[in-house]
Amino acid sequence: MTRFREWTNILAEWLEFRLGLSFLKTIAMKKEVPVHRHTIWYYLGGMSLFLFVVQVCTGILLLFYYRPSAEEAYESVQFLMAEVEFGWLVRSIHSWAANLMVFTLFLHLFSVLLVKAYRPPRELTWFSGAILMALAMAFGFTGYLLPWNELSYFATRVGTEITGAVPLIGGFLLRVARGGDDVTGATLTRFYALHVWVLPAATFGLVGLHLFLVQKLGMSVPPSVEREAGAKRTMPFFPHFLLRDLVGWLTALGVLAVLAAYFPAELGVKADPFVPAPVGIKPEWYFMFMFQTLKYLPAHILGIEGEIVGILGFGLAGVLVFLIPLLDRKTARGEPSKLFTWIGIGIIVYMIVLTYLGYTVDPSL
């Protein structure tokens, strides 16, 4: 035992002399996490990051069998699910962790929004986080098509057709998104390239920036807590907060295993461009509120096609959410900002109600 310790000490010294990594220890020891009634929300970022790591690992495993072509994609996933040992497990975890990650990201975003953690000096943290949210949705959208089944095929047709509604450059964007005029094998290779390289690379960079900012600026304390009198409590990040994080991650891993085992990812029917769209065609749940809104919009609103109004509306809403740190002047000045609290609640209620309708209203009426 002492022998082992000697050797590790020698190795540690050898590395320290060459890399000088002891400053990491200093940083880890110095980091403190505020303790108050909203502390629970601090765990969501780490949880999302953990699920992203799960996605990277299972995604790499899926690459060993997946073939990105219209002729082979469906068959390769079928082979993976039916023949490859634990293939069903890897794909099911990938699918479930993706859904859970988007879910925890939504919770993370809305909790940050409601406790106003975006106020100065953390605007850049909000901007990078908002882009990461968009990247996660792009991951979901591109990944959904890869098994090349009927449901994902038509969801992609609708989703990409939407880019065609953008004024002036819509047709061009549509062709670039699809790699042609229609959703074909060319679309599949495009989405594949985005899903396994472009989006991961962008995400790695932005997660790095996001974490650096969190480290540099520390955890934000909600204004309502800040205004309260009394001593502020904190706990050390290392090991107290990290151990709590680990408990959460371990629980998430257990939940993933249970979901994957009892509700494995489905494959459905192979996509055929010459078959009517099936009843109950639906996108991933996190696009459902937009999909359902498009169903309710009339063909024309003030002489403009309804879908164009819808798309521009959602685009504008996205930009406004992105810019919230700059728009919410009251919070920036340290005053209570009821308006932005209500905007946040309004967005949450809208998304929940429309998503609920999307899953409950009979699609054939």
Add this chain to the structure above:
Amino acid sequence: MAQDVRGSVASRRRFVDWLLTRTLTTWLLSTSFGGLLLAIFYPAGRYLVPPAAGESTTGTVTLPFAPADIPANGAEIFRFGSRAGILIKTTAGEFRAFSAVCSHLGCIVQYRSDIGHIWCACHNGHFDLNGHVLEGPPPEPLEAYTVNVRGDQIVVSRGS
């Protein structure tokens, strides 16, 4: 010696100041750097835009099934060039053909014998048997094709 170092620091600062005070555009134009960027990003950008496939020139298609194969109040999807078309046999036995691509967001429509008209499952769009929008979000009618029945063959053509 110390003098030399200060001198080089000053000149470096001047260089940085020069970089910062020029507007990006004049800088890009006055150096070959803009040309370098263009030489890299223009081909890369063009590479990402797919080559034009050319508008489908298909004007007429003979369908791979006979008139008797379709029951009255029934329909069949067919290939019209690279796009999908839908052939409907009305309860009176008359044939009608349309583009099967919904004018809303491009899903493939279907014929619903229970309500006797064309329906898109994606966003609940309804079309009558002339391709006109009855209900739902589609902004335009379905493109109608001309149907000619010659003995055992059904020929569908675009335009008049």
